[in-house]
Amino acid sequence: MAYPYQVTTLDQYNTAYKKSVDDPEAFWGDIASNFLWRKRWDKVLDWNFTEPNIKWFLNGKLNITENCLDRHLGSLGNKPAIIWEPNDPEEHHRVLTYRELHNKVLQFGNVLKNNGVKKGDRVCIYMGMVPELAVAVLACARIGAIHSVVFGGFSAQSIADRLQDAQAEFVITCDGAYRGNKEIPLKGVIDDALIQCKFVKKVIVLTRTRTPVSMIKGRDVWWEDEIKKVETQGNPYCEAEEMDAEDPLFILYTSGSTGKPKGVVHSTAGYMVYTAYSFVNVFQYQPGDIHFCTADIGWITGHSYIVYGPLAAGATTMIYEGIPTFPDAGRFWSIVDKYKVNILYTAPTAIRSLMGFGLGPVQNHDLSSLKVLGTVGEPINEEAWHWYDEHIGKKKCPIVDTWWQTETGGVLISNLAGVTPSKPSFATLPLPGVQPILVDEKGQEVKGNGVSGNLCIKFPWPSILRTTYGDHERCRQNYFATYDSLYFTGDGCLRDENGNYRITGRVDDVLNVSGHRIGTAEVENAINMHAGVVESAIVGFPHEIKGQGIYAYVIYDGSHGDEELARKDIMQTVSRIIGPIAKPDKIQFVSGLPKTRSGKIMRRILRKIAEGEMDNLGDTSTLLDPGVVNEIKGGKI
Numbered sequence: 001m002a003y004p005y006q007v008t009t010l011d012q013y014n015t016a017y018k019k020s021v022d023d024p025e026a027f028w029g030d031i032a033s034n035f036l037w038r039k040r041w042d043k044v045l046d047w048n049f050t051e052p053n054i055k056w057f058l059n060g061k062l063n064i065t066e067n068c069l070d071r072h073l074g075s076l077g078n079k080p081a082i083i084w085e086p087n088d089p090e091e092h093h094r095v096l097t098y099r100e101l102h103n104k105v106l107q108f109g110n111v112l113k114n115n116g117v118k119k120g121d122r123v124c125i126y127m128g129m130v131p132e133l134a135v136a137v138l139a140c141a142r143i144g145a146i147h148s149v150v151f152g153g154f155s156a157q158s159i160a161d162r163l164q165d166a167q168a169e170f171v172i173t174c175d176g177a178y179r180g181n182k183e184i185p186l187k188g189v190i191d192d193a194l195i196q197c198k199f200v201k202k203v204i205v206l207t208r209t210r211t212p213v214s215m216i217k218g219r220d221v222w223w224e225d226e227i228k229k230v231e232t233q234g235n236p237y238c239e240a241e242e243m244d245a246e247d248p249l250f251i252l253y254t255s256g257s258t259g260k261p262k263g264v265v266h267s268t269a270g271y272m273v274y275t276a277y278s279f280v281n282v283f284q285y286q287p288g289d290i291h292f293c294t295a296d297i298g299w300i301t302g303h304s305y306i307v308y309g310p311l312a313a314g315a316t317t318m319i320y321e322g323i324p325t326f327p328d329a330g331r332f333w334s335i336v337d338k339y340k341v342n343i344l345y346t347a348p349t350a351i352r353s354l355m356g357f358g359l360g361p362v363q364n365h366d367l368s369s370l371k372v373l374g375t376v377g378e379p380i381n382e383e384a385w386h387w388y389d390e391h392i393g394k395k396k397c398p399i400v401d402t403w404w405q406t407e408t409g410g411v412l413i414s415n416l417a418g419v420t421p422s423k424p425s426f427a428t429l430p431l432p433g434v435q436p437i438l439v440d441e442k443g444q445e446v447k448g449n450g451v452s453g454n455l456c457i458k459f460p461w462p463s464i465l466r467t468t469y470g471d472h473e474r475c476r477q478n479y480f481a482t483y484d485s486l487y488f489t490g491d492g493c494l495r496d497e498n499g500n501y502r503i504t505g506r507v508d509d510v511l512n513v514s515g516h517r518i519g520t521a522e523v524e525n526a527i528n529m530h531a532g533v534v535e536s537a538i539v540g541f542p543h544e545i546k547g548q549g550i551y552a553y554v555i556y557d558g559s560h561g562d563e564e565l566a567r568k569d570i571m572q573t574v575s576r577i578i579g580p581i582a583k584p585d586k587i588q589f590v591s592g593l594p595k596t597r598s599g600k601i602m603r604r605i606l607r608k609i610a611e612g613e614m615d616n617l618g619d620t621s622t623l624l625d626p627g628v629v630n631e632i633k634g635g636k637i
């Protein structure tokens with residue numbers, strides 16, 4: 001059997017789950033033994049959720065790239081590791097075998113070293129979805145540098161904030177990126193960001209679009225030139241840095257309920273073991289299968305289920321540069337057909353958007369290679385679930401609804417494809433090793449079935465976040481202080497009569513727009529930067545395709561043109577400060593916001609109004625000025 005840790009029957013799931021709870025150390029120790037260690041661990045786990053201080057595989061030594069690459073060369077050297085499909089279907093695709101990927105990672109590892117990158121240094125990666133993005137990520141891991149990938153849709157200001165927070169002295173980028181019919185000038189955005197970040201020493205630029213760029217002397221170098229230098233040095237072997245199990249592997253920024261994104265830190269061994277374990281079990285990967293995860297590597301889904309999980313399992317993983325609707329809404333299906341994709345993992349928002357184009361784009365593509373379908377990022381509504389099941393899976397493919405977070409590193413709650421039962425709109429059961437509990441507002445455990453509450457996890461799993469970069473107290477406050485000795489997810493949840501979990505959405509001030517996490521405070525801060533804005537409040541509202549849309553209530557002083565112009569300017573401001581993904585869908589100008597006597601905005605009321613539930617506003621008696629509510633209700637957008 002290819003994966004001794006793959007559970008393939010319901011009985012095996014039950015046995016594995018029981019063992020994982022009864023003796024977590026023996027359970028995870030057995031799984032970890034399937035990987036390549038320079039030195040075995042002394043102890044499997046040491047933890048408390050109060051500081052928090054969580055350590056897995058203590059004193060174990062390894063390098064994750066030896067597990068993702070070197071280890072497979074003997075058996076899989078000539079097998080495809082990465083299949084890359086470009087944005088433009090007319091352009092040639094690329095295949096990198098494990099051997100070729102290994103060579104490229106070692107070469108680029110040497111490029112990083114030549115440019116002064118050392119173990120522990122932070123490297124910001126801002127690239128489009130090209131194979132070199134995976135090469136850059138793995139090359140960092142090879143030499144022990146900590147990567148921080150920033151999604152290509154973020155603004156210069158967002159990049160600058162992240163560079164500063166991580167004190168990253170190195171940037172890897174492309175001249176530009178293709179996305180549908182757009183060309184994004186990535187290097188230009190980096191240049192804007194770096195005006196505020198004089199501490200950045202080197203920028204390595206890959207050629208992709210031939211967008212004109214300005215290369216700053218002494219700071220900016222071309223990827224291709226640097227590779228040539230390594231080649232003239234005779235391609236020295238790039239030894240994998242020996243890492244401690246708990247050495248940080250990467251930082252990934254994500255939105256929370258405060259204004260500033262948090263740098264979630266994942267460490268090496270636990271992340272590797274859990275992403276490989278969850279990949280093989282959730283999707284029931286079989287050697288030779290083609291795995292197509294449509295996420296961007298700039299999000300956690302891409303880190304765990306395009307790069308690390310699949311490669312640690314010796315899988316063939318796809319990298320798709322474009323968007324679902326370019327050049328037409330049949331693109332996913334034509335990719336599935338072209339490469340005979342076996343596993344398709346995407347977001348409900350993509351499914352809903354493609355549903356809108358009807359069945360035309362699905363027809364004339366052979367989807368019979370598909371074995372497993374997956375969704376991630378937000379709750380999936382039943383209509384989308386059934387459409388996916390009927391028209392894509394032809395009722396023959398199990399759908400895994402995978403619930404997890406940037407902070408969890410890998411899937412925590414999901415059915416295992418074809419092994420444990422699915423239930424539309426339910427993530428269903430926890431993976432082995434995961435112990436969810438529901439708690440009420442007071443932190444009391446809600447026991448039994450047919451109940452709901454806030455979702456917490458009471459025991460660590462190997463890929464739980466270790467800290468938030470540079471601010472451990474923030475990590476404690478955010479995730480471990482709400483409820484005593486529990487990891488709090490920020491999600492609301494219900495458990496049905498059979499113990500299946502259904503995630504109902506965030507209970508904090510975080511929105512989920514097209515599967516992307518957006519903090520309301522972040523958007524408010526951006527809007528408030530516009531010179532004519534006095535104050536603003538952001539809430540989510542149900543959106544047919546995006547899941548949630550962004551609704552902004554704005555007090556505008558009229559100093560910058562009429563409302564029509566101000567609306568456009570505010571949109572532009574948000575794009576500049578955060579990025580286009582955070583642009584409000586609706587802006588309503590108001591003269592006041594509903595506040596309590598202590599000055600707190602009552603978002604509950606604003607949320608109801610945004611949802612159109614005008615008659616059901618609940619108690620408004622604690623408001624400072626109840627009149628404001630009537631004005632907002634009667635207002636137009």
Ligand code: 6R9
Pocket residue numbers: 254299300301375376377378379380401402403404405406407427489490491503504505506512515516517
């Ligand atoms: C992997 C990822 C995390 C938030 C999470 C929750 C929502 C993710 C979900 C889901 C319902 C699912 N979420 N998967 N909600 N069902 N299957 O998306 O990470 O970007 O950090 O977002 O997304 O609200 O708390 P991230």
